[in-house]
Amino acid sequence: MLPIALSIGDPAGIGPELVAEAWARRDSEGLPPFVAIGGAGLLATAARARGLDIAVQPVGSVAEAADVFTRALPVLGEEDTSYTPAEPTQDGARFALASLERAVALAASGDAGAVTTGPVAKSRLAEVGFDYPGQTEFCAAAGGVAAEDAVMMLAGPSLRAVPLTVHCALADVPRLVTAELIRKRAHVVHAALGRDFGIARPRIAIAALNPHAGEDGRMGTEERDTIIPVIERLRREGLDVTGPHPADAMFAPHQRGSYDAAIAMYHDQALVPLKALDFDSGVNVTLGLPFIRTSADHGTAFPIAGTGTARPGATIAAIRMAGEMAARRFHG
Numbered sequence: 001m002l003p004i005a006l007s008i009g010d011p012a013g014i015g016p017e018l019v020a021e022a023w024a025r026r027d028s029e030g031l032p033p034f035v036a037i038g039g040a041g042l043l044a045t046a047a048r049a050r051g052l053d054i055a056v057q058p059v060g061s062v063a064e065a066a067d068v069f070t071r072a073l074p075v076l077g078e079e080d081t082s083y084t085p086a087e088p089t090q091d092g093a094r095f096a097l098a099s100l101e102r103a104v105a106l107a108a109s110g111d112a113g114a115v116t117t118g119p120v121a122k123s124r125l126a127e128v129g130f131d132y133p134g135q136t137e138f139c140a141a142a143g144g145v146a147a148e149d150a151v152m153m154l155a156g157p158s159l160r161a162v163p164l165t166v167h168c169a170l171a172d173v174p175r176l177v178t179a180e181l182i183r184k185r186a187h188v189v190h191a192a193l194g195r196d197f198g199i200a201r202p203r204i205a206i207a208a209l210n211p212h213a214g215e216d217g218r219m220g221t222e223e224r225d226t227i228i229p230v231i232e233r234l235r236r237e238g239l240d241v242t243g244p245h246p247a248d249a250m251f252a253p254h255q256r257g258s259y260d261a262a263i264a265m266y267h268d269q270a271l272v273p274l275k276a277l278d279f280d281s282g283v284n285v286t287l288g289l290p291f292i293r294t295s296a297d298h299g300t301a302f303p304i305a306g307t308g309t310a311r312p313g314a315t316i317a318a319i320r321m322a323g324e325m326a327a328r329r330f331h332g
């Protein structure tokens with residue numbers, strides 16, 4: 001399998017130490033080969049600060065990384081920066097952006113098997129010219145996909161949850177919940193559950209926006225006017241879709257078994273249950289791209305960077321999922 005390209009994320013966050021920790025656990029966790037993009041000195045320093053005795057080796061190509069992976073953490077690319085845990089800088093943000101751009105380009109060109117991105121601070125990236133709401137939209141552009149067709153899904157052992165609207169103000173959500181967006185996202189989720197997760201007949205549950213699914217219009221009309229009609233249309237189009245489900249109960253254990261993925265109406269409606277259930281094994285995966293992109297579910301966690309307390313589970317899960325998706329796509 002081609003190695004997975006790992007962007008490092010913000011060097012002041014927990015990304016660098018978790019890349020080093022993932023490599024240190026490659027055998028015990030059965031991880032596929034990966035290559036870090038840039039930051040050989042940064043990674044060596046972050047590893048030492050975490051008490052990891054690992055070898056870090058610059059490589060000239062992804063192919064060379066595959067050979068090196070068993071004995072050292074391979075690093076591709078000259079870009080490097082100093083390690084300033086918990087103290088983000090503009091230089092650090094520029095490094096994070098360069099690492100992201102190269103890692104995504106390697107996956108998009110097919111030179112790497114997939115990309116697993118490290119955590120970045122969106123506000124910090126914006127300060128150095130990153131003109132996207134998040135890495136999801138950046139990956140969409142790199143893959144030549146319209147932003148609305150690249151779908152964020154948070155996936156863990158207990159739940160797969162898709163936020164319909166993502167990085168926007170809560171006040172904007174009702175206006176952004178449209179039948180067309182629900183329909184597009186549902187079709188992308190349906191196709192990806194089959195292609196990338198091997199689910200032959202995907203079942204999708206769609207959340208309501210309002211309490212009690214609007215209570216017959218007494219607590220909001222989006223269900224009656226928008227969500228119910230598009231669910232009926234999706235069913236006519238052959239998708240196994242249920243809803244609108246009152247969101248307070250749809251993530252309860254007795255309901256989770258009835259669907260393969262939930263589409264929630266806004267960011268926290270999807271991510272709160274996912275992180276409550278699966279924080280240390282939650283993967284952010286972008287559906288609908290021509291290449292594979294995963295990420296840990298968490299962010300930069302600046303305050304704990306360099307303290308040795310950051311848990312590596314979600315990073316390991318993201319690398320593992322990228323490898324499983326690549327195996328399914330490229331090797332049947």
Ligand SMILES: NC(=O)C1=CN([C@@H]2O[C@H](COP(=O)(O)OP(=O)(O)OC[C@H]3O[C@@H](n4cnc5c(N)ncnc54)[C@H](O)[C@@H]3O)[C@@H](O)[C@H]2O)C=CC1
Pocket residue numbers: 014118119120121122123135284295296297298299300301302303304309310311312313314
């Ligand atoms: N995939 C990405 O690039 C993501 C980036 N972010 C960015 O991260 C920055 C900080 O966001 P927050 O909302 O504070 O979320 P966060 O995930 O960085 O932190 C939330 C809480 O979880 C803890 N935490 C996070 N990861 C942990 C780990 N691996 N082990 C132990 N504890 C952990 C933190 O210490 C904090 O208490 C923001 O600028 C945001 O844009 C947030 C989510 C995802």
Ligand SMILES: NCC(=O)COP(=O)(O)O
Pocket residue numbers: 133134135136137271284295
């Ligand atoms: N809350 C999820 C998140 O912020 C990740 O966004 P992205 O950078 O993967 O688009």
